[in-house]
Amino acid sequence: MSKLSKSIDELVAAFKKFPTVGEKSATRFAYFLMKQPKSEVKKLIDAIVTLKSEVKFCSNCFSLDDSDPCCICANPKRDDKVICVVETPVDLRAIERTKKYAGKYFVLHGVLSPLDGITPRDLRIDKLIALVKGRGVKEVILATNPRAQGETTANYIKGQFAGLGIKVSRIAYGVPVGSELEYVDSLSLARSLEGRVQY
Amino acid sequence: MSKLSKSIDELVAAFKKFPTVGEKSATRFAYFLMKQPKSEVKKLIDAIVTLKSEVKFCSNCFSLDDSDPCCICANPKRDDKVICVVETPVDLRAIERTKKYAGKYFVLHGVLSPLDGITPRDLRIDKLIALVKGRGVKEVILATNPRAQGETTANYIKGQFAGLGIKVSRIAYGVPVGSELEYVDSLSLARSLEGRVQY
Structure with a gap:
């Protein structure tokens, strides 16, 4: 390609680093911004800027929020005897969208993956255990993604609570196997929460 | 959804205005940025910021670039007797990517759409005509999109050059390279048969 606008190329390059964004979407985004009024930009x-300066990890659940503890941990109306374990904050948002869950969360920020060097320590599973014991949690819902590594992680966590008299459940396979929570419609995700089974 | 991080919500809302970006992609983008080092952000x-301050319309071809005239109009190696008419700067980039075109461009920034009040005046077709006449252009390639409004626009422009002794061509319809005939829509297949070339 003959050298086109350097400014546009640089922004396209920046957008191309976004997840799922290729050359064509990145170009569309750049031209979209060019047409936007300055106020919108x-x-x-x-x-x-605010995101980078304001958002922090919640020291309870490791979710991301403007405050620590996060708004969910700080909300007295939410049941703190139930903890839903998710891989990422994006999954947490997906579950919040179902409006069917009124407990608390724990965000792993990943899944066990020995080949990539991701161990229980990286997922702060010790903190999860401490939280569950300290707070007298009655149920841990494992909502890791319904794929191999999510399953392995769920299994590992289940093992950690064996013999402690804590109910450990796994979201039901109302969600299509091989999918990612983020892309499941809210209704199916809600069904899979309601239909969770003893694990 | 219970109120989550205001900072995240605001960024998600901003990204949702991008073309083809919905709630889920916007959320992914926000979390992606959150994980990026400050230098990348x-x-x-x-x-x-540079895009908004540096990029301007080229007063010849109405493409967008850091300079006026744009780098294509200013390039003496490109044939200025051939003009390729495109709807948008994104289409221009698509053609540049082919590396098969060495002429100049004219960007309409839209298509004729009487119902939306978009007239030849809005597309600056008078400027195109002036450019073609003034520069002694030999061929005008109409590369508007192969859909109804692009076709109408191409047709209108063709009409404007009738009797002026200027070659007006239209990009060929056909089957996409690498496709399987079985999956190509009948209309495109019919067009590719009609437009068959000596082999």
């Missing part, structure tokens, strides 16, 4: 930039 | 913001 300023809003976007402010939102990015 | 700064690069993105700088690229956006």
